[in-house]
Amino acid sequence: MESFEHMRRELSYLHGMMDSADSNRLEYKVLTRLIGILDDHIDEVEHMKMRQTELEEYVEAVDEDLNDVEVLLYDENxxxxxxxxxxxxxxxxxxxxxxxxxxxxxxxxxxxxxxxxxxxxxxxxxxxxxxxxxxxxxxxxxxxxx
Structure with a gap:
């Protein structure tokens, strides 16, 4: 999560730099669009990271339940x-x-x-x-x- 916050701070810094630039120049428009795309990409990657963490926890819970079932079925005396x-x-x-x-x-x-x-x-x-x-x-x- 810290890496996402770091990337957001860097994008905010770039966005602040762009605010002081001439908004009529082509470079300003291109860089503003790239910053927007990067911000959207960070949001999507952060969402996927949260979903991956949830799925890992779910798989661990299912694995523990399966282990309990295996113990009941196969480890009987x-x-x-x-x-x-x-x-x-x-x-x-x-x-x-x-x-x-x-x-x-x-x-x-x-x-x-x-x-x-x-x-x-x-x-x-x-x-x-x-x-x-x-x-x-x-x-x-x-x-x-x-």
């Missing part, structure tokens, strides 16, 4: 999630442990293949297909369903 493998497509499925809180079993759909899976407290990181959990154990099978 990873212990709050279970990662299990889908028995159908063998892709990892991440489950929020809060979904299991107070429930004996929860039905989860695999986001990759759409298989409905059953998660129980005792599964310890393994899924059961929903159909497997409802099928009774048959004696002709060598291993009971997990």
């Amino acid at each position: 990873e212990e709050d999630f279970l990662e299990m493998e889908c028995p159908e497509c063998h892709q990892p499925v991440i489950i929020d442990e809060m979904m299991l809180a107070g429930e004996e079993s929860v039905h989860i759909e695999c986001p990759q293949c759409g298989e409905v899976l059953l998660v129980t407290d005792e599964d310890e990181g393994e899924f059961l297909r929903e159909s497997e959990s409802e099928e009774p154990y048959r004696s002709d099978e060598s291993v009971p369903p997990a």
Whole structure:
């Protein structure tokens, strides 16, 4: 802001010098017009500088807000999630442990293949297909369903 004030003082000085000059001369008219153009240019540059400062402050505020959102989304404690493998497509499925809180079993759909899976407290990181959990154990099978 000081540079704008300095330029305004210099223009005022030139304008004062022009007041004592002969106003009928061509040089007077040219210099008066140039002083007017410079004064307009200083006003415009000063306005742009103020807008730039406002925008910088706004971008800083948005950046801080974005940082807060990133912290909420990405910096959560990873212990709050279970990662299990889908028995159908063998892709990892991440489950929020809060979904299991107070429930004996929860039905989860695999986001990759759409298989409905059953998660129980005792599964310890393994899924059961929903159909497997409802099928009774048959004696002709060598291993009971997990």
